[in-house]
Amino acid sequence: MRTPERLQTTQPLLEARGISFAFLRRTVLRGASLSVAGGTITGVVGENGSGKTTLLRILAGLTAPDVGEVNVVGRIGYCPQDTELFQLLTVREHLRLFASALEIPAWEAEAEQLATRLALRPYLDTLVRNASGGTRQKLNLALALLGDPDVLLLDEPYAAFDWQTYEAFWELAAELRKRGKAVLLVSHLVHDRKRVDQLWELSDGVIRCA
């Protein structure tokens, strides 16, 4: 874990308390509590099916838990594990549509910047249906970053990235941390552990600080 010079806020931008969730009679989460402060990158690890994605979906507001409380300061940007995109829209059209939803006035400049950072520029006019897995994953991430959200929930955002884009992603994450954003990242990669400030482990529905 490292603590580079950055803008770390004392107030948590994301806080979950006592989150419990059961699905088809199986308890997925048992009273999970965690907090993510601004200016930090927090990792959540756990085995397949341990409830990492469910936890992120609850934090994002896509799934309602049975019990619990979620407190958010600012806006959330969410990057799902599966590329949740419109198959018959191009990369550029996605950026335009989501920028419109987010009411970003100068969306072109921001979209250009994101496209450059994530090496999406050559694929701006490619239909998602025809794009590679890596390009879809990059767009998936770009949509989460659009509008400069205060809290970023990233569910294994780099599964299909090549090494170069993977490194570019971590540079971007470090930059977001520096700018005081709260980044919560789900990962199962052991070597990512050293890149995060705080690590939580989910096991049998219980979350513990690792």
Added chain:
Amino acid sequence: MRLKHVRAEAWASLHRLARNRLALSLVLVVPLTFFAAVLITTPRRPTTVELASVPEEEMVMPPRVPIHPGPRGAVLDASERSLSAVFIAVAAVGAVAALLALDLAQKDAAATRRLVLSGQQPAEILAGRFAALTCVVMAATACVAAALPLLVRAERFGLMVVGLCLGALVHAAYGLLVGAIFRRDLVGILLVVLLVNLDAGWLQNPLYYAGAQHRVVIRALPAHGPAQVALVAAFGDYPVGHAALLGLGYAVLLLAAAAVVFTLRIRVARGSRRFGH
């Protein structure tokens, strides 16, 4: 509801529809198949049918085509083929509209939810999609209307096209509703085919209506208003206001139901929230 957001969704939906070759092929294939079925199977012989929406007291004599009072309303003498062509045209545009709407509503549901998470309101998405569908189904209706003069000499062609447009709108709203309720393609397609087949494609057939019992059931179905507007406009001078209102009412009702279901299915929680306390 923010107009800018509706416009953005309509624009995206138009692109999605225009790029969906399979769905667009329906615009040609469905009407062609329906008209071919009429041409092949329906004779030109004259027949007598009842116009369901024209009561006897509203009849105006002399009509342009032989119409005379019947025991329960206006009775019309026309060829089986021309009558079938008009009612099957309503069924054709209805089928196209419902299938396109279903496709738009069911595909990429997770991405749609993500859009809501980004700030788009479900009502804005639905309004945008309905606007895009309206553009596409009106184009489809225009194609069907262009083919109709080959099969029928309509008395009031423009008004007959209005009936077709109403049929398309009612079924587009129905397709959006089915797509909002059911996530699985097969169930949605079955429900669309079932309604279009039973209602527009069978029970609204004036040849069937003449001998049907419990007609109140037929008159209560979504395709009744549009089919009556098209039929009455094609074969007579009678008022179609009541039938048109019925069709419009159904379109509004189905769209409102779609909006409620869609909003409930796709809503997300934003900001701080508590559960189960």
